[in-house]
Amino acid sequence: MFKKLISILKEHPRRIVFTEGTDPRILEASARLLAGTFLTPILVGNEDEVRAAAEEAGFNIRGAEIVDPATYGNMDAMVERMVQLRKGKMTAEQCRALLQKGNYFGTMLVAMGEADALLGGATYSTADTVRPALQLVKTRPGNKIVSSCFILVRPEATGGNMVLAMGDCAINIKPDEDQLVEIAAETAKCAKIFGVDPKVAFLSYSTLGSGAGEDVDKMRNAAAKAKAAMPEIPVEGELQFDAAVSPRVAETKCPGSQVAGKANTFIFPDINAGNIGYKIAQRLGGFEAYGPILLGLNAPINDLSRGCNAQEVYSMAIITAALA
DSSP states (O other): OHHHHHHHHHHSOEEEEESOTTOHHHHHHHHHHHHHTSEEEEEESOHHHHHHHHHHHTOOOTTOEEEOTTTOTTHHHHHHHHHHHHTTSSOHHHHHHHTTSHHHHHHHHHHTTSOSEEEEOSSSOHHHHHHHIIIIIOBOTTOOOOEEEEEEEEEOTTSSEEEEEEEOSSSOSSOOHHHHHHHHHHHHHHHHHTTOOOOEEEEOSSSTTSSOSHHHHHHHHHHHHHHHHOTTSOEEEEEOHHHHHOHHHHHHHSTTOSSTTSOOEEEOSSHHHHHHHHHHHHHTSOOEEEEEEEESBSSOEEEOOTTOOHHHHHHHHHHHHHTO
């Protein structure tokens, strides 16, 4: 999977902002990316501090760009642009103060076209990564929300990998029907980038009317709307998870379905189910989980777990930049 993404980046080299430039995990990942020569890291922070941290940890970051908000030469133009983007909700002084923070400064580098993508969250919360993105980069035309998905990968005994997509496991707490349709569309698009031919299952505790309730109705209605919105993509719902993945169960519960028994793109009813679901797959199912991958923004911006390691930073940097 990563060979394909790296080949994309080698053909179209990109620049990615890391908002926490002195973090040892960021520096280790940056050194690996620089050795690969397909992605240029932009490290936010004081240059002397960043270089000292890299030297102390033993990482060669020669070739990385280091940008310090305190000495950034284009700050006046950045402040002016941020005021415009905030549409009168913030003064120039308020914007200038926020731009001393790596998360806002890094996001504005993307908004101004000085970087292609951003990866943050090694020390920031998810909210501190997503909020500047919503305020400054904003959603793509036609998108009303930012959502997320996880890509899960597990080697198969016959060779190759099983690759699944799961959304939304990190951003929208209790999405409504229309939001679920948008989540499904964005998750299916993301799945395709990772080589998945999406077969989308809207998950529930009911399979095609076997159960009843408000939550069942929501998933059934959302699946129907998604089918209408994405006629080119197989969609089914509502489905229980066993009916979605087991051909034997699918034969009994929903024979003839294009999706049941072979689903690879899963839409959860809420963040509670989604977060639990992907972590079960990760911890008990032997899948590597990559994400959350933020969807629906005008530029690729992604969030790291504060418990991440350097390998996860490296992997997420490749994923994020390849989405640009």
